[in-house]
Amino acid sequence: MKYTTVIGLEVHSELKTKSKAFCSCSTEFGGAPNTHVCPVCLGMPGALPVLNRQVVEFAIRTGLALDCEIKKFNKFDRKNYFYPDLSKNYQISQFDKPICEQGHIDIEVDGNTKRIGITRIHMEEDAGKLVHSGATIKSSDSSAVDYNRAGVPLIEIVSEPDMRSSAEARAYLAKLKAILEYTDVSDCKMQEGSLRCDANISVMPEGSSEFGTRAEIKNLNSFRALERAIEYEVQRQIELIEDGGTVVQETRTWDDAKGMTLSMRSKEEAHDYRYFPEPDLVPVEIDDAWIARVKSELPELPAARKARLMKEKGLVDYDAENIVAVKAMAEYFDEAAKHTDDAKGIANWMLGDVSAYLNSENVTIEDFPIAPANLGEMVNLINKGVLSSKLAKKVFAEMLKTNKEPKVLVKELGLEQISDEGAIVKIVEETLAENPQSVADYKAGKDRALGFLVGQIMKKSRGKANPEMVNNLLKEKMR
Amino acid sequence: MKVTTKDVEYIAQLSRLTIPEGEMEKFTEQFNQILNYADILNKLDTTGIEPTANVLPLSNVLREDVAIEGVSQEVALANAPEAFEGGFKVPRVIE
Structure with missing residues (x-):
């Protein structure tokens, strides 16, 4: 039998505020354990939370960038459960009145545009971090809890179950990440956990209109993990059904080393969160003026930037799409393009040798050793006939090591093309x-x-x- | 009787409380007394009234986004039954 895959993503993004959501502790990443803490985020009795204005501001900005409706009346709720990373034994979140509803993102896969719905965005606080004594959570006898991250503001962005393949899920996450970066609400560093993704995955017979039972996959810390986990989980569910079994609704964790999803049976069997309104926080009312102001301050978004690169710099669709996908890449491109008339040449190098370097060294464009001006200058030397494409590769390799100006390197290496x-x-x-x-x-x-x-x-x-x-x-x- | 001993057991489990064997009946009875008392409110007609989110006549109590130093690690861990490498040491989390 043929099956259709149904995927919905829940993305948690840490907001780039200076202080936590409900207390004034620093949100800085790293730092010795339990040094960015106070009675509020440690859950001491009697300590009272006060909401950070910037959290609401960032949530509104994200909602507008994702074409959501911004809800005027907001309240917070307590989500109750016991887990050691939660100091108060409840998480302050938004239950039935999220700040944003009904948005969407348009993705492109294999040349087709598809609209993925966004159900809701809500504000909440992050939990602390467990450092396990063993290699994995399952093999550890004890854990040490660090509450530096407890209370760091998050937004949770919940998609509709609109994706049908791992490629669509990847495209959605990439687009969402780009928008969060462009709006400057989050660092989106997946390796540091400031952008985290859970996937709800189910399969149903092709042509069916009723979704199958879903499993929620956690611990997806990279695009590759997301794709691999979806492919593994879909195969697991299909094999289970074909063998006469049934999929149970459960939470599973992705084990990247083993390349498989594993059932996570926590000691806490019941998922009964007993939500109720947070009595320590008063409602937040957002008026039209507030929304209008945030809207007027929205920065250029990826779609607009892509259109600009195509129109003003003459880039083709594919190149422009890939350049704008990461904000820092787009900024590098703009800077390099200031130094040459050949913007297409810059795009070719960035999507070719530059990307190859970033991938092989596993670094981001922020850590790329060649200054944008030098890449622009190198493209000029190629166009003037001073460098052949073969020699340009040598200069490029040398610039990676020294970041010297290409002109200087051409002399130092004796690489000038003889055109006399x-x-x-x-x-x-x-x-x-x-x-x-x-x-x-x-x-x-x-x-x-x-x-x-x-x-x-x-x-x-x-x-x-x-x-x-x-x-x-x-x-x-x-x- | 709205609440049964089974409900009380479940709530105790969610709350991480152990109710002594002999007191189960007493708790069940008291739970029901509380609920029956609260039931008086159900006699009021609340048609068209928005649920109350907070009893205070306030909204938009917000702080500016400024980071302030909190407490030291030593103070943070002062009441921890056990500490390990600057963290609160807790037993195995997953079965």
Whole structure:
């Protein structure tokens, strides 16, 4: 039987505030355990929360960027459960009145545009962090809890179950991440946990209108993990059904090393959160003026930036899409393009050699060693004929090590392409004199002899002779 | 009787409380007394009235986003039964 996959994503994003959501402790990442804490985030009896205005501001901004409706009346609720990373034994969240509802993101997969619905966005607080004594949570006898992260503001963005493949899920997450970066509400560092993704996955017989039972997969810390986990989980569910079994609704964790999802049976069996309104916080009312102000301050979003790159810089759709996908990439591009008229040349290098370097070194564009101005300058040298594409690769490799100006490197490495006619004529004449047989062959109509002679000349000039000039001069001399 | 001993057991489990065997009946009875008392409110007609989110006549009590130093690690861990490498040490989390 053929199956259809149904995927919905829940994305948690840490907001880029200076202080926590309900107390004034620093949100800075890292730091010795339990050094960004106070009675409020440690859950001491009698301590009272006060909401950070910037959290509401960021949530409104995100909602507007995702075309959501912003709800005017907001309240907070307590989600009650026991887990050691939760100091108060409840998480302050929004239950039935999320700040944003009914938004969407348009994604592109295989040239087709698809609209993925956003059900809701709500504000809540992050939990602390458990450091397990063993290698994994399952093999640990004890854990140490660090509450530095407890109370850091989060928004949870819940999608509709609109995605049908791992590629669509990836495209949605990439687009969402780009929008969160462009609006400057989050760092979106998946490896540091400031952007986290859970996937609700189910399968149903093709053509069916009733969704299958879903499993919720946690611990998806990278795009690759998301894709692999979806593919594994879909296969697991299909095999289970084909073998006559049934999928149970449960939470599973992705084990990246093993490449599989594992059932997470926590000691707390019942998921009965007993939500009730948080009595320590008063409602937040958002008026039209507030929404209008945030709207007027919205920065340029990826779709607008892509359109601008296509219109003003002449980039093709695919290149523009890939450049704007990461805000820092788009900024690098804009900076490099200031130094050359050949924006397409910059795009080619960025999506080619630059991306290859970033992938192989596993770093982001922020840590890329070549200054944008130097990449722009290198493209100019290629266009002026000073550097052949082969020599440009050498300069690029050297810039990665030294970040020196390309002009300086060309001199230092003695890589300047020889475009001086006198110098090339000299080498051509020498080569012709040394290879009378090839000259005769060429004159007898054997074109292969020309290739051989070009090769000899390039060897003599250590690859620096301008190949076009060499070709023309050779033909001229043997006429 | 609205609440049965089974409900009380469940709530005790969610709340991480142990109710002594002999007191189960007493708790069940008291739970029901409280609920019956609260039931008086159900006699009021609340048609068209928005549920109350907070009893205070206030809204938008907000702080500016300024970070202030909290307490030291030593103070934070002062009441921890056990500490390990600057963290609160807790027993195994998952079965």
